[in-house]
Amino acid sequence: MPIKLPSFRPRKDAYPPDLWTKCPSCSEMLFNKQLDKADRVCPTCGHHFRLSAGARLESLLDRDSFRELDAGLQSLDPLGFVDQKPYPDRIAAAQLATGLRDAAVRGVGTIEGRPVSICVMDFGFMGGSMGAVVGEKVTRAAEQALVARMPLIVVSASGGARMQEGTLALMQLAKTCAALERLRAARVPYLSIMSDPTTGGVFASYAVLGDVNLAEPNALIGFAGARVTAGTIAQELPAGFQRAEFLYEHGFIDRVVHRRELRHEVALLLRYLAPAVLDTNGTTAEARPAFDPIGFLSSLAERVVPDLAPAEPPAPAEPMAAPEPAAPAEPAESATAAMPEPATARTDAGDPAEPEPEPVSARRAPEASDG
Amino acid sequence: MVDRLLGRNREAPPDAPVDARTAVWNRVQLARNIRRPRTLELLGGMADEIIELHGDRGFGDDAAIVAGFARLDGHRIAFVGQQKGADTEENIRRNFGMPHPEGYRKAMRVMELAERLGLPIVTFVDVPGAHPGPESEERGIADAIARSVGLMSRLRTPIVAVITGEGGSGGALAIAVGDVVIALENAVYSVISPEGCASILWRTADEAATAALAMRMTADDQLALGVVDIVVPEPGEGAHADPEEMARRLRPVIVGELERLGRMTPDELVDARYRRYRVLGAYTEVAAPAAAVPPTRGLGDRLRELLDPTRWSGGNPIPGSSRRDEPPAREEV
Ligand SMILES: [Zn+2]
Numbered sequence: 001m002p003i004k005l006p007s008f009r010p011r012k013d014a015y016p017p018d019l020w021t022k023c024p025s026c027s028e029m030l031f032n033k034q035l036d037k038a039d040r041v042c043p044t045c046g047h048h049f050r051l052s053a054g055a056r057l058e059s060l061l062d063r064d065s066f067r068e069l070d071a072g073l074q075s076l077d078p079l080g081f082v083d084q085k086p087y088p089d090r091i092a093a094a095q096l097a098t099g100l101r102d103a104a105v106r107g108v109g110t111i112e113g114r115p116v117s118i119c120v121m122d123f124g125f126m127g128g129s130m131g132a133v134v135g136e137k138v139t140r141a142a143e144q145a146l147v148a149r150m151p152l153i154v155v156s157a158s159g160g161a162r163m164q165e166g167t168l169a170l171m172q173l174a175k176t177c178a179a180l181e182r183l184r185a186a187r188v189p190y191l192s193i194m195s196d197p198t199t200g201g202v203f204a205s206y207a208v209l210g211d212v213n214l215a216e217p218n219a220l221i222g223f224a225g226a227r228v229t230a231g232t233i234a235q236e237l238p239a240g241f242q243r244a245e246f247l248y249e250h251g252f253i254d255r256v257v258h259r260r261e262l263r264h265e266v267a268l269l270l271r272y273l274a275p276a277v278l279d280t281n282g283t284t285a286e287a288r289p290a291f292d293p294i295g296f297l298s299s300l301a302e303r304v305v306p307d308l309a310p311a312e313p314p315a316p317a318e319p320m321a322a323p324e325p326a327a328p329a330e331p332a333e334s335a336t337a338a339m340p341e342p343a344t345a346r347t348d349a350g351d352p353a354e355p356e357p358e359p360v361s362a363r364r365a366p367e368a369s370d371g
Numbered sequence: 372m373v374d375r376l377l378g379r380n381r382e383a384p385p386d387a388p389v390d391a392r393t394a395v396w397n398r399v400q401l402a403r404n405i406r407r408p409r410t411l412e413l414l415g416g417m418a419d420e421i422i423e424l425h426g427d428r429g430f431g432d433d434a435a436i437v438a439g440f441a442r443l444d445g446h447r448i449a450f451v452g453q454q455k456g457a458d459t460e461e462n463i464r465r466n467f468g469m470p471h472p473e474g475y476r477k478a479m480r481v482m483e484l485a486e487r488l489g490l491p492i493v494t495f496v497d498v499p500g501a502h503p504g505p506e507s508e509e510r511g512i513a514d515a516i517a518r519s520v521g522l523m524s525r526l527r528t529p530i531v532a533v534i535t536g537e538g539g540s541g542g543a544l545a546i547a548v549g550d551v552v553i554a555l556e557n558a559v560y561s562v563i564s565p566e567g568c569a570s571i572l573w574r575t576a577d578e579a580a581t582a583a584l585a586m587r588m589t590a591d592d593q594l595a596l597g598v599v600d601i602v603v604p605e606p607g608e609g610a611h612a613d614p615e616e617m618a619r620r621l622r623p624v625i626v627g628e629l630e631r632l633g634r635m636t637p638d639e640l641v642d643a644r645y646r647r648y649r650v651l652g653a654y655t656e657v658a659a660p661a662a663a664v665p666p667t668r669g670l671g672d673r674l675r676e677l678l679d680p681t682r683w684s685g686g687n688p689i690p691g692s693s694r695r696d697e698p699p700a701r702e703e704v
Contacts, residue, residue: 070656078596078653079587083572101657132652139649161540161562163572166586167598170562171651173541174548177517178524178645185525201562204513204541209521223513223541224503238505250509364601 023047039259048216048259050196052098053105053122056155060263061109061118068107070140073133075102079166087164094125102133103158106141108150112267114274117145120155123197128158130202131165135172138206142179145188149275152183152190153266156207160200173205180209189273191266194221194244194253212269213253214262215244221253396580398589399565401557401609402536403499408614409468410437410452410495413535416618417625418443421450424481430510433474434465435502436546438481440490444626449485451478451546452495455536469502472515475545479519482526491529491629494546500564501542516545523548524648527641529632531625534558534590534599535610550644551628552598554590555617556605560598561588597651601628 020029025047035042039059040049051059057066074091081087095101103125108117119141121128128134138154145152161169183190192210194203197220204223207213215221222242240246247253257265401407414421423439425432438451453470456462478494485492501512523530523546532549538560554560561568565583566576573581593599603624606616632640 072657073654074657076653076655079585081585083582083585132654135652136654163563163568163586165653166562166588166596167538167560167593168596168652170540170544171598171648173517173544174520174524174648175651177521178548178648181521181525182645201541204516205520206517208511208513208517222508223501223516224508238509241505242508246508250511252511252514 021049041259046217046258048196048218050123050157051259052124053100053120056120056122056195057105057109057118059259060120060153060155060266061111061116062113066107066109066118068105069144070106070137071101073101073136075131075133075162075165077164078132078168079164081164081166083164090126090164098122098124100125102137103128103130104134104137106137108144108148111263111270114267114270115148115150116153116270117141117148117150118153118155121157121202123157123159126162128156128197128202129160129162129169130158130172131162131169132172134158134162135169135175138172138176139179142176142183142190142206145190146179146183146186149186149188149277151270151273151275152188153193154190154206154210155193155195156198156202157195158198158200158202158207160202170201173201176206177209180206184211187276189275191269191273193262193266194219196220199223199225199242208252212255212273214255214257214265215247215253216259216262217244217256219244221247392580392584395584395589398557399559399580399583401611402559404609404611405455405457406611407497407536408610408617409454409457409497409535410450411454412614413495413618413621414441414450414452416615417622425477427473427476427480429476430473433471433477435468435470435498436474436478438478441493443493443622443629446626446629447490448629449481449488449490449492450495451481451492452535453498453546455497466502468498469500470498470542471502471507472510472512475501475512475515475519478546479515479522482519482522486526486528489528491531491633492526493625493629494530494532494549496532496534496538496543496547497536497558498539498542499537500539501545513541516541519545520548524644525641527637529629529635529640530644531628531632533621533625534560534593538588539564548644548648550632550640550647551600553601553603553621553624553628554593554599555603555610555621556590557609558590559583559588560590560593561586 019032021032021035022029023042023045026042026045028042028044030042030044035049036055040051040055041047042049077087079087091102094103100122103123104119104121106117106119108115110116119138121134141154142152161172163169180190189211190209192207192213194207194213194215196216196218198207198215199220199222203221207221220242221244238246244253244256248256255265408416411421418441421439421441423437427433435453435455436451437454439449441448441450453468454465455468456465462468482492501507501516530549532547532552534543534547534552534554536555536558537543538547538554538558540561540563543560561583563571563586565579565586565588568582568586569578570576587593587596590599590602594602601624603621606613606620610617635643
């Protein structure tokens, strides 16, 4: 049987997919280069396409200011999880597709000269799902923000907790929320930016907890999967349910910001979201943002950086060294929000399981701390 | 033979994995048993007195969560727990134990009060999941869960959490962040319901039992993962068979933990609790970032390199644990 080679010559009636993208909102065919130039926002209808972690960092931070940290973190497979594919195979495939090790990239950078600790998520990596690595990177970003006393920014793009890591993924909610509580107690501000989608355990932990919450227009933001909600609750869903504007209307988002305005808005907010500076009496004085990269990396909590105005004028964004992953294309495999059950009554026969003789004494985890 | 391999022949003795699946699924059914004792029944069997408090002071009183004061072996405590109904009528009133945001806000209100009064907190977790409807989203279910989790991470008073039935995802964790987490033997704890997991990863809810097994959601598995610290054996066929005996077994475990935690200073408690959750999660650190793999190499080389455990610098915080069948150990604190 002869092997049919694929033809790379575009037919007259088809757009080659690598050059053109069809806008899912207005069906316009968009030239990819133009789309990239417009920060991947449809010039016709304003539809916001998803951004890779690299493109997001590039669009928010000062040129060449990003220094990636903890790039080598990689998930293990604590449950030995196999569904239709083993979990390690899914990770390897996502790594090859995106050039990332997991669904978040973290580091330090500056925005109009102001240093920030930043963590951005990438939906292209297993639906941006949160396992141990994402939880760890968000937590380390928060801890670094606390110690170096610089604002924390997290840009979310996630379907929720990663099912393949079981309750250890759920525990990342506790880990990240606890770190953010410490940040709050230390009076270091946190800016949360929600992009499409921000759902499930990611929304119900660090994403919702910003001192200021921003969201991109029409981004899907919610706790329970909308399909589950619609399917299990015999009720019509309100218009625009779980969209950024819906959340804004109900008081959980401060501002819905067009992507082309995002960097500017963040820079404006950072003038107010400056960490309180501890003076020698342990009380707080008015904060002044530091821009000295050596200073903020030196990680001294007590260190007061004196009165330095942001120096560099804002530089136009240009490509930086951050890895540029391929286009995301696997929402079906992504771990969606951890969702509750149908609201139907569960009548239970209560059939007995293996009745076995049991000691009445409780079993204790050997690893459990005794202090 | 082919039939058996394909799992078609129901008459043939089931394969080992099917056995394990059935066993896990039985646990899930026991955890969901409608006669299983809930927060108020367990407390009723343990406490000398119970005073329930109501309302979140902002929206209303959510009957899916109960909260208040109680006295346990002379210890005055604050309690919070989900409360499913014992019959259809009560289940409708209590929304099948699925809290709305105001339920978690009531819980936060009582827990903050407990901190102020110097009372230890005991929570009872039994929830399919937080209520997923539009009202829940409109009133901020994600916000309520995240704030409750954050609050519990910093409260300067002992917290004992008991998973009594279904530990359903964020709706469970919202009141399950503790210095110690106890689970009843047939309780389950998971990041998503097995039905939800199956319908996403297996594309059919019929594989719920397979998903339940894969997620390792039983109390013993959670103990091995370090998510749970203590498992309390249930009487007979399960807690529903003898709720009073269940309470009798649970009480000394809770009281013992309250006494142990009561000897710690608030600073020690909060630090140990932070570390308890800080080390949960299994990851490793590889030397080079993924992007550094030369693009000239073949796909197979790159795959092998990515998966080669010898390149890993060793587990942090799971030392040397790249074996698939090995649960991550909790780091010593
Ligand atoms: Zn468009």
